[in-house]
Amino acid sequence: MTGIDSVQLERVIVHKVGNPTRGEELKLSENPLSLNDPIVRNLLARYFLAPVNENEQYQFTHISDLDLNEVYHYVKGIFDEPKQFALQSAMLAQFLYNKSTHVRVKEGELYVAHFSNVPFGTEYVEAVGLFKSETKETFLKVFPHGQSFEVGAEDGIDINKLDKGCLIFKKERENGYVVCVVDQTNKQNDAQYWVTDFLQVARSANSYHHTNAALGMCKLFISNEMAEKFEVNKSDQIDLLNRSMDYFKTHDAFKMDEFATEVLHHPEMIETFTQYKHTYEQAKQVSIDEEFDIHLSAVKKQERFFKSILKLDKNFHVYIHGRKDLVEKGYDEMRNMHYYKLYFEEES
Template sequence: MTGIDSVVLKEVMVHKVGNPTRGEELKLSANTLSLNDTDVQKLLTKYFLGAFNEHEQYHFTHLSDVNMNEVYTYASAIFEKPDSFVPNTALLAHFLYTKSTHVKVKEGEMYIALFDQVPFGNEYVQALGIFKSETKETFLKVFQHGQSWEVIQEEGININKVDKGCLIFRKNKGQGYHVCVVDATNKQNDAQYWVNEFLQVTPYADSYHNTDKYLGLCKQFITNEYAEKFEVNKSEQIDLLNRSMDYFKTKEQFSMDEFTKEILHHTEVVDSFMEYKQTYETAKNFTIENEFDINLAAVKKQAKVFKTVLKLDKNFHIYIHGRRDLVEKGYDEMSGKHYYKLYFEQES
């Protein structure tokens, strides 16, 4: 998240949340953290907010009524009555404890933080952060002992990355607020308790969501389904990845009909893609529109993970940026090895 220099960290509560199926306890703190040290305040603010992507926003949901969403209810109470901060953090910790029953859920510290002056678009708003640290790292501490130096081992939290986080902006309460989410651990479908069971949030169906999720869909289809069903080689996969990304980089609006005609071409590939899209949406529990404005921030994010590198054994990496017709694959019977032939005009 950018522009956090203005943020004021008002209050922080820490509770210990274990996994009840392993007999681990819920240990509630009685008092908020002391925030007298400004350096500690800055470190905590960076730790809490640094990992969020403010473009990717969610909102609280519930099958019946959003007012029955527990996290939404407790957050609303804190916003409306700041003096209820401590008891409502205990309720949040109790609720997380009841959702921490999966075998892969680790014991950890739960932080609830109240912020002022958090950037949101062109304004600054109040926000509530809920975080959980599950991963401990080993550090070496060097200290002076008499006229010598000693080294001891300590365990602590890496302040450069948060394991799980949720930032609730005090905006658009009637629609379930605006929420940013981080979940860096337990990404398997059976262990996504943070997003699906504890927070119960769903993405806003805006241009960022549609662009980001559609590019993710394209990458998964080309990498998995396309390669298996149509027996294409790696360079053909990379070519389709490049053409898909180029479409999003050069267009202002996305059209499903246009994309399938210009990029996928063949009827059988289009049919397979449409089937894969339905399965993908069902598995991810969201919908991607067939027409939407393309969001450049989402394109930039996905461009970092669109791998267009052809790896040949451990000897060569070929970066293919376009012109599939200038790459030719063959097999040399004399050496018993495959080869690629590249055509170019000049060397630089």
């Protein structure tokens, strides 16, 4: 998250949340942290907020009534009556404890924080943060002992590795607030209790969401689906990946028909891509508009996954950034091996 230095950490309380199926307890704090040390206050703010991507936004949801979403209800109580902060935080901890029954859910500390002066677009707003630390690291501590030094080991939290987080901006209350989510420990959907069971949030269908999802779809189509349906080699795939990324970098808006014509060209491939879009949306449970404004932050995020590297056995890695017409593939019958020819004007 950008602009962390402007944020004021008003109050924070810590509760211990275990996994009830393992007999672990819920231990509630009565009072917030003192936060008398400004260094600790600033370290906590950075630990909580640095991993947050403010462009990737969610909103609280509920199948029938938004106010029946427990986290939404308790956070709204903090915004409406800050004096109830400790009570509402205890309700949040209790609810998380009730949802921590998956076998992979680890015991950890739940931090509930109240911020002011949080950057949101062109303004500054209040925000409530929910953060859980599950992973403990072992640190060495050097301390004086007489005229010498000794070294001891202590378990603690790495302030550069937030396990789970949620930042709720005091904006768009009637739509479920604007929510940003961090879940570093369950990226493979092993235990999505934090997002699905506890927070009950859904992605906001904004330009960032559409851009991010469309680029992810393009990469999977070119890398997997296209190779199964058409005769293409790795250099062809890399060329299409490069052309796809160039389209998003050089256009202000995505238009499905325009993209298909400029990047894919061939009618059969365009038809397959159109069909794949519907399959992708169903499998990923996302919706990608036919037209949307391109969000450059999403393009930058996805760019690192668009690898333009042609790997040849264990001997060569060839980076291809464009000009497919200067790459030629062949087969040498004498050597019984494939080869590539690369045409260039000068060596640097």
